Amino acid sequence: MSSDREPAACIILPKYLNIEDLSCTLEVDKKFPPLYELPTVHKMASTPSISETSPPTPDVSTIPDPERTVKKKRSQMELTDQTNLLPFRKIIIAFLGLAMCMVVSTLDSVVVATAIPTISAAFNAGSVVSWVPSGYLLTSTSFQPLYGRLSDIFGRKAALCVAMGVFMVGNLLAGFSKTIVQLIVFRGIAGAGGGGIISMSQIVISDIVSLRDRGKYQGLIGGVVAFGYAVGPLIGGALAQKVSWRWCFWISVPTSLIAIVVVMFVLPLKRVEGDIRRKLLAIDYLGAGLTLGGCTLIILPLIWGGVTFPWKSAVVLAPLFSGFLVVMLFCFWEWKGARLPIVPMYIFKHMTVSGVYITMFINGFVYFASLYYLPQYFQTVLGYDPIRASVFLVPLLVVQIFTSWVAGVIVSRTGRYKTIIHLGFAVWSIACGLISTINPHTKKALLVIYMMLAGIGAGQTFQTTTIAAQASVSRKDMSVVTAFRNFIRLLGGSLSLAIGATIINNSLRASMTSLSLTSSTISSIIDDPSKLSSPSSIGISQDTATEILLSGYTKGFKSLFVLNASLNAVATIASVVMIRHKDLSRDDKKKEEVEKAVEGQAEGNEKSHLEKEKEGV
Incomplete structure (x- = not known):
């Protein structure tokens, strides 16, 4: 092995870390000495000798370990950085599409509230009608944590379109309900989609706008959400009194369809590489099941307690305590077991x-x-x-x-x-x-x-x-x-x-x-x-x-x-x-460049070593 070659980290890292010189005395596994050398990178003649004017040697432990990086990469799925900062004009166009999605979601979450008496009378439902908003609240809350990780795996645009699609189908079916049970079930389906719309809109804004400029756009999101909450009860009451309670659900369908089209053609988001099978295998299915189960067991007794059943009744306490146990199990699984944890x-x-x-x-x-x-x-x-x-x-x-x-x-x-x-x-x-x-x-x-x-x-x-x-x-x-x-x-x-x-x-x-x-x-x-x-x-x-x-x-x-x-x-x-x-x-970008440089060195050297082993055989 030639002595005038140095590990790539000694040449690449100083450029990013502002280190004038770097000691390259790294402990190397004797069995695989080529792992830390790049044959194409040569020591520069102008690099001063360590024995001459060397400043205090930095702590080598702070340098990313290539071997550990490779092992980590093998054990975890590498997520695509979906940051895609846009110029102002494109941000405005994208924001209008996202605003339409958010208005539809927030309108729907409150538009039904003022129509509840009318719905109750139409189905002669009595107290059961309270499950119409409760069913939506239950599923929208339970599915909320899943969308963040699903957007990492399948991409922001795909996750947002799925959320909008499920939301739209659920409301379309709710408008055609023949019984109160059907209405409750279909509203639950709508909630499974509606739960991800606000989160996905915030995440997309965070991808296309820098952290410093994000405040004003996130502030506008808050304004859009408040606008939906403000006009929702007015629209719901007017539709229920003047037209039909069914239009409280149908009104979101054409708006949702327009929003989906705008999202598909306007949002210039990065594509997440990888085949569909690999993406499906990356989903934390056990974590998702524990999330939905735990949320259901906790939220249901909260809906029942003091209204449908007394707080001290077994019907309330049993699922509530079971829900806390499931949440503890979820936390343990996400901490120790999940390959790509939801939380x-x-x-x-x-x-x-x-x-x-x-x-x-x-x-x-x-x-x-x-x-x-x-x-x-x-x-x-x-x-x-x-x-x-x-x-x-x-x-x-x-x-x-x-x-x-x-x-x-x-x-x-x-x-x-x-x-x-x-x-x-x-x-x-x-x-x-x-x-x-x-x-x-x-x-x-x-x-x-x-x-x-x-x-x-x-x-x-x-x-x-x-x-x-x-x-x-x-x-x-x-x-x-x-x-x-x-x-x-x-x-x-x-x-x-x-x-x-x-x-x-x-x-x-x-x-x-x-x-x-x-x-x-x-x-x-x-x-x-x-x-x-x-x-x-x-x-x-x-x-x-x-x-x-x-x-x-x-x-x-x-x-x-x-x-x-x-x-x-x-x-x-x-x-x-x-x-x-x-x-x-x-300075996330600088840190990521250093990581990628070291990862590239580690993977290249490992590939070179394997090729030499094959030649030896």
């Missing part, structure tokens, strides 16, 4: 990522509680119809849209997001505290101010937390971190609906029991509190209804928003303690 456990080592997940769980809890129980309060206590009740949410959502965009622009221009997150949760906590004080005599102007204040707080916490999480991990983990962040938020929303129902129902039950009402009347009011706005329909006097509203429903509503204010205070503290600042102009 890599090492992401929780990042303090900021863990802090984002805690705050987003609270974000989901408070946001969905507000979205559901504020309109119910306006209908039950103030006697508004569904459309007018939904209009009172508009100040909150409009201000949230504007604040989300402003926060994103500030992050893009300054590169800083911590203060925005802290301030957002603090303002939101104050707003929830103020909302807890409202009663039937509160002035409408004050209600609007409280809503706007809540929108200011909420708008600062949505997409800034996405930036914080993405900045804390490498590009290869960006998709799974984003998808799991959205899963945690939806899980918080699921819990809020269950706990909110329990708090308000218990308060109502205590109030009505003290008034010696019959059990049938109590059950009727708990199933639909808005009946209190027309007491004659349930056989009680106006004075009795007023007493129930003041001592029962209003008290329960106050307790719920005191809880929301407290949780937002906890989120404020958690964000201050756990969310750290990360530079938004990171």
